[in-house]
Amino acid sequence: MSTTSGELQSLRLTPLHARDQDPKWWRSSVIYQVYPRSFRDLDGDGVGDLAGITAELGQLGQLDIDAIWLSPFQPSPHRDGGYDVSDYCDVDPVFGTLEDFDALVAAAEALSIRVIIDLVPNHCSVEHTLFRQALTAVPGSPERDLFIFRDGQDPSGELPPNNWQSHFGGPAWTRVVEADGEPGQWYLHLFDSSQPDFNWDNELVRVEFERVLRFWLDRGVAGFRVDVAHALIKARGLPDWGGRADGGSIPGYPFTDAPMFGQPQIHDIYRRWREVLAEYDGERILCAEASVDPLDRLADWVRPDQMHQTFNFSYLAAPWDPTELRRIITSSLEAFDAVGAPTTWVLSNHDVVRHTTRLGLPENTPRPGDGLGPEDEQPDHLLGTRRAKAASLLMLGLPGGVYLYQGEELGLPDHTTMPHDVRQDPTYHRTGGDRLGRDGCRVPLPWTTTGGSLGFSATGQSWLPQPSDWSELSRQAQRENPASTLSLYRAALALRRTHGLGCGSLAWAEDFTARNCVGFLNNDVLVLLNMGTTAVELPDLPVLLRSDPETDTPYLLHPEESTWLHLDDPATTYP
Missing domain, CATH: 2.60.40 (Immunoglobulin-like)
Structure with missing residues (x-):
């Protein structure tokens, strides 16, 4: 034709x-996710740091982005990649200092790039002061009421309070040893046992997190990506649940019935947070990581008095099928338009197999969401790269906000042949290797064509190993190649802004x-x-x-x- x-x-x-007539920046934004451990290591210890991010901001500025989102950099024992926070108002020494963070915000502002940070309110680390105090306190004490402690369900207390399972495998309850040396109560952790859930029915928890919000807003952050934003409130009585641990709908157990997710009272928390952000200038925002279905239910998180954005995981998980992709785009726009919110689009992040790898796999490949190992069928890299570039160009043409994950602009795949003895994801260890986890998508970035870690660290050290063929995918190798994935992203992002596609029809x-x-x-x-x-x-x-x-x-x-x-x-x- x-x-x-x-x-x-x-x-x-x-x-x-229809075209979006609201000029607020976040309604059409392009936000680039930085996973600090793997972005750029400036001090040579093999772990990325805040100074490394600051040093490379100019490279990100060339992508014509609106903001960067930093995955956790706060103090943590790093049992779950920093999502086990032990102090919400400081910087882990492995990443630098608060002064380094302030320098990063100032450098970003000079490039007209906003800084959004991760907030992890559902749980903290077992090393957090509040949880340590809870462990030494008696059952029923105010200290324990900041978390979800319960007696076992049998007279001896040997059975956990309910049958909930951890996202990372195994039970969602761990029993503590009381001050008298005897086994005692159990505490809830929807994730690793090192990540106890807060009790958001306790007003003191809400007050504490408002303090945390203000601490970082006062330091100039443009907003927060809220981790597991659908999980803060649990159903009264903590009833048993026969569905999936992550609440995903299956026959007989729809997400809407999951007692640990999506409870109506959760929206009162975000209404209050929205009020806090409104006290600050510069259109500060909240973005929900809410694994909620169906899409019209997800839209409840972005009503005008609550969050500004939420991730569209339905779009991320869409198969390579035109009918299904169109259905998801249609459903997304209809659901979010109904509440006056922008839709966001995303193809990769730090929790899923990168889309270059996903799109190169045969259908029904095992472990598509939990990583691939050397024993698994390997993806067709050429097919995956071709499809990934095409899918990215389509996504960048959609109206609404876009989230990019560091390295996707280089067309990076997962490290699918990573040796098992270097894996660090708690999913791998809690399931005895049955689920490989997310290390494959978190490998440090390649910046140059040579060097022990391809420019990630001057010393050549790297907390996870890079694949042997990443030299050709490095930023240096792609910078002057007009046919590279990097060149495609640069051109598409510039044209997206020129033609107003983010606020388009x-x-x-x-x-x-x-x-x-x-x-x-x-x-x-x-x-x-x-x-x-x-x-x-x-x-x-x-x-x-x-x-x-x-x-x-x-x-x-x-x-x-x-x-x-x-x-x-x-x-x-x-x-």
């Missing part, structure tokens, strides 16, 4: 989402649906992704960008390829 701009009036367009381009394509018009850009097995003829329109810039057939969109085409006068086809 070859057409001209004028002839595009014959294209069938189904309007879905969306109308489905129906003529491409029958060709196994996902196609939509956003403002003056026609975005197309070929998810089929045969090439599709393109309209005769100027090409803004292609995921495969080296194609020798510019009039065809090949399988696993996407493109942005420019309409001089989109009003002729879509008002």
